[in-house]
Amino acid sequence: MRISRVSYVLCRSELERPIPLSCGALTHRNFGLIRIDTDDGMTGWGETSVNFPPWTYRERAATVQEGLAPLLEGEAALDTLRLRDMMVAATRSFTRMWSEGAISQAISGVEMALWDLLGKTTGLPVATLLGGIRRREFRCYATGIRADDPAAGAADAVAAGYRAVKMRIGFGDDKDIATAKAVRTAIGPDIALLIDANQAFDLPRARRMLAALQDVDPYWVEEPVLSDDFDAQRRLRAEFPGLPLAWGENAFRLDHYRLVADEGLADFIMPDPCRCGGMGAAMDAARTVNAHGLPVSAHHYGSDLGFAAMLHFMAATEHTDLVLRDVAAAPLRDAVVQEDLRPVDGMVRLPDGPGFGVTPNLDTIAETRLDI
Ligand SMILES: [Mg+2]
Incomplete structure (x- = not known):
């Protein structure tokens, strides 16, 4: 089973009232979902944190789509930690040239989707x-x-x-x-x-x-x-x-x-x-x-x-x-x-069932997805 596609799925909604934090106010809630599809029809989902800074949800699209997805597509889909190590090795020097946090958060979402995929494929909870x-x-x-x-x-x-x-x-x-x-x-x-x-x-x-x-x-x-x-x-x-x-x-x-x-x-x-x-x-x-x-x-x-x-x-x-x-x-x-x-x-x-035990609501995701 090989990875056919790694997708960044950004869902965004405007808040009625901004949420103040010491580092600035959140005017929107952004949810950076990661979807991994395989060549035999399996799917795993993860999430990368895209709260701050306010432009992070756009930066993350580039990191996942141009930086990480090409590394994984075509690879054996259940090699969770091998693929994680591959992403870490390929981006290691960028954590000093650019942002350690941004790269770590991007890898987090993709790695998480690999675990969900492993769980869904084996029928076991990730825990x-x-x-x-x-x-x-x-x-x-x-x-x-x-x-x-x-x-x-x-x-x-x-x-x-x-x-x-x-x-x-x-x-x-x-x-x-x-x-x-x-x-x-x-x-x-x-x-x-x-x-x-x-x-x-x-x-x-x-x-x-x-x-x-x-x-x-x-x-x-x-x-x-x-x-x-x-x-x-x-x-x-x-x-x-x-x-x-x-x-x-x-x-x-x-x-x-x-x-x-x-x-x-x-x-x-x-x-x-x-x-x-x-x-x-x-x-x-x-x-x-x-x-x-x-x-x-x-x-x-x-x-x-x-x-x-x-x-x-x-x-x-x-x-x-x-x-x-x-x-x-x-x-x-x-x-x-x-x-x-x-x-x-x-x-x-704890949600029961294989993977993370949750089922993405594809209609809601499609309705609120930002095309970036
Ligand atoms: Mg805190």
Whole structure:
């Protein structure tokens, strides 16, 4: 069985209200799907993260169509990791000339589609192929709560059954601190409050913010500084030893996971299979950090196709913690697949069935696909 075609399928919908993040506002939700077809009629689907920068959804088309697809077309379709290694080797020098993250995210989606194809062909769930299903139910935290009133949004998430809620900061220090206090008041002392800075701070500002945020008893503070500013992370770790830190959604190299685990620079590690190089790279990262006693709390900010893949990664990982669930209004996110993966009372189940256990909704994909 050989690969006949690798396609980039970009689905895009405009948001009624832009979503503010410290690095800019999202005006659209873009879902970068990857479809791999074989010469005997099998199909596998993956997802590449195309959230930021805003033009990434166009860049990714070129990387997949001109850079990766020609490498794979004609190759043996079930050689998952061999083909992953081939893509990595062919693009290695470009990660220094251009963007490590962009190339890693492109490879992630294609590699993910290869795993789905392997699962669909063998009749096995991807989590089984990754080494075994260790759990089928996952406790989620809610992210994407309403930005105009985070306290009300957090209370809504708790009312919907979530026991953990994430808020974003990076919009002005005084405002951030006031918002964090308001959210804590709204959810009470027993709900886990996760705070995400999206790499917004330099070291002096991170110091001030972490000192202030200790008052709201965060479950974790995520990415206070640039993800590869390890000197700053060492300082913060030394100065705030009791404050849990989360890191990893912007890590694209196994040696960075190893460094953070070796030095204990974070408490929760967040590989994103749509970004870090795919399912194999996520498993490598998980094994590395688990060996140091650190739990994996996988990241995913995309469609429910990638969400299903992330659950298979979490199902196969030994030591895990909370799973991210985006609760912002984004109908296309859910409609990309036929299955309903929305958590109930903050819990979500691993989709059953071969591959990632989800069926792409081809009508919705065709209706929302951008021809690029
Ligand atoms: Mg984050």
